[in-house]
Amino acid sequence: MTPMTDSFSSLWATRLRQNQGIRSLMEDLGQVTGHPDEILLGGGNPAHIPEAEEIFADCFLALAKDPSLTALLGDYQAPIGNDRFRTLAAEYLSPHFGVTLTKDNIAFFNGSQNAYSYLLNIHSGKMTDGSFKKILLPIVPEYIGYADQSIEADAFVATKPEVIPTGKHRFRYGLNKTDFDLSNVGCVALSRPTNPTGNILSLKDIHWMEEKTQKKSIPLFIDLAYGNPFPNLIGEEEPVTYQEGRTLSLSFSKIGLPGVRLGIIISNPDTIETLSSSAAVGNLAVGNLGVYMMDILFRKDILPLLAKNVLRPFYDKKRELAVSIFESEFQKQGVEYEIHDPMGGFFLWIRFPNLSISNHKLYHLCKDKRLFIVSGHYFFSGLNSDFSHTQDCIRLTYCRKEEELARGAHILAKIVASHQAKSK
Ligand SMILES: Cc1ncc(COP(=O)(O)O)c(C=O)c1O
Structure with missing residues (x-):
């Protein structure tokens, strides 16, 4: 296909092609190969819950x-x-x-x-x-x-x-x-x-x-x-x-x-x-x-009954499990971290205040190991002032199986631990 040159593309199209947040996230979901090493903590797919x-x-x-x-x-x-x-x-x-x-x-x-x-x-x-x-x-x-x-x-x-x-x-x-x-x-x-x-x-x-x-x-x-x-x-x-x-x-x-x-x-x-x-x-x-x-x-x-009897208990349990898995890996590997209070939904928002690389770079390093997360920098539309969280936070879903969460936590903690500025 001939690439769109600037003169043939609208301002809107040009902007869309530059800003790839949601596209990258959804393409990551679509490009899953089924490889056993893949760890899919990126996109917003709900969990597969048999009762539902x-x-x-x-x-x-x-x-x-x-x-x-x-x-x-x-x-x-x-x-x-x-x-x-x-x-x-x-x-x-x-x-x-x-x-x-x-x-x-x-x-x-x-x-x-x-x-x-x-x-x-x-x-x-x-x-x-x-x-x-x-x-x-x-x-x-x-x-x-x-x-x-x-x-x-x-x-x-x-x-x-x-x-x-x-x-x-x-x-x-x-x-x-x-x-x-x-x-x-x-x-x-x-x-x-x-x-x-x-x-x-x-x-x-x-x-x-x-x-x-x-x-x-x-x-x-x-x-x-x-x-x-x-x-x-x-x-x-x-x-x-x-x-x-x-x-x-x-x-x-x-x-x-x-x-x-x-x-x-x-x-x-x-x-x-x-x-x-x-x-x-x-x-x-x-x-x-x-x-x-x-x-x-x-x-x-x-x-309403499905939500009360199946979905909420499922996600509550998953959240507790995920938090404990990630915290224990972070602590084992000396990662400095802060987690946003996970009050609802099904994501964890994690900040690495001592990260020496950007969250976008961290995303790529994780992806190289077949671990998919989402870089936090995409989530600040309209913010034009400096805010460290735009550079040092990530999002991950806890809708996946325990074993996958555990492998993901291990890889993530290892990468972050090797890219931290010297402890303050
Ligand atoms: C907060 C929020 N709103 C809206 C959507 C869009 O959902 P859908 O188009 O599947 O209804 C999503 C999907 O991830 C979401 O997280």
């Missing part, structure tokens, strides 16, 4: 035998889903979010990533009044997948988070209220739990922000991919509810169905209308499989 997989397989088989299969395979949905499915989702989700939703509050997308590529551009960039509005990430590090979704360059803005020590080898990021600034901001976006850190912003902090965003009619996007009501990996924190001014996104991926690609947006009717136009242009229609599976899973009310 059995439920999903039953659902799939029921659809395969149902007369509606011909419609599932042979008909388009409306761009953001047929009214019947949107009404079902509205009725089902209402009690989970403490409000009465209607179909006009609901839009389905081919994954929540797909929805964000529209949502962020609807609320940022050049506005009809000639102003340029930005996307504020109130706490970075924040989800790598938002980074290059804005068609306009320099659309993100962020400030350094508070770094709160919470114990030996532990810390937590907090909302930087002092520098919180909504000038030229078109929307505010956060994930709860946060990918990559496992942080869960308190409802108190969310309300504090909303007092300010609501005065300026700035929408707040809360990404619930790992949050309530499913998979509900929110530890001891309170669930988020819906209210005017918020746009919530749910995903079927982290319950165990990333291949199905279903994301659900809950928002005001006006935003949903605009999303319907975007979806028609960009996608024609949401895919049928996720929506039909949702129909079964919601009508049988399966997901």
Whole structure:
């Protein structure tokens, strides 16, 4: 293929080709060779949990035998889903979010990533009044997948988070209220739990922000991919509810169905209308499989119990195991480390404060040993000030088997131990 030269590529295309965070992460997932030495602690695949997989397989088989299969395979949905499915989702989700939703509050997308590529551009960039509005990430590090979704360059803005020590080898990021600034901001976006850190912003902090965003009619996007009501990996924190001014996104991926690609947006009717136009242009229609599976899973009310009885206990146990495996390797090999309090989700965010190489270099050294992690530098979109964490943190998933976590911890600790500045 002839490489795209600058004169033939748009500014957008050029920027996309330079910024490879999410692409590199997803390509790492796709390039898995199945080699027994491979250790896949990089991407955001959920764990394969037999009890969950059995439920999903039953659902799939029921659809395969149902007369509606011909419609599932042979008909388009409306761009953001047929009214019947949107009404079902509205009725089902209402009690989970403490409000009465209607179909006009609901839009389905081919994954929540797909929805964000529209949502962020609807609320940022050049506005009809000639102003340029930005996307504020109130706490970075924040989800790598938002980074290059804005068609306009320099659309993100962020400030350094508070770094709160919470114990030996532990810390937590907090909302930087002092520098919180909504000038030229078109929307505010956060994930709860946060990918990559496992942080869960308190409802108190969310309300504090909303007092300010609501005065300026700035929408707040809360990404619930790992949050309530499913998979509900929110530890001891309170669930988020819906209210005017918020746009919530749910995903079927982290319950165990990333291949199905279903994301659900809950928002005001006006935003949903605009999303319907975007979806028609960009996608024609949401895919049928996720929506039909949702129909079964919601009508049988399966997901809250699955989350409570299977997913949460599974991920809680994995998290404890992973923390103990990594800490014991770090200590054995003299690695200086700090772990972000893993409050929810399924990642560990680890800082190596004495690392003498960049986290990106560390990623490559690990990859040479077939260990896949994610370099932390990708997660700071919009931050333009110096912050050591952009260079010395990594993310890894604990969704893998114990033996794989143990091999990964050993290799990681060995590499970090041999690339530390002299102890302070
Ligand atoms: C915080 C967060 N939001 C959204 C997504 C996108 O998920 P999907 O498009 O599979 O729904 C992910 C995937 O990793 C994520 O971690």
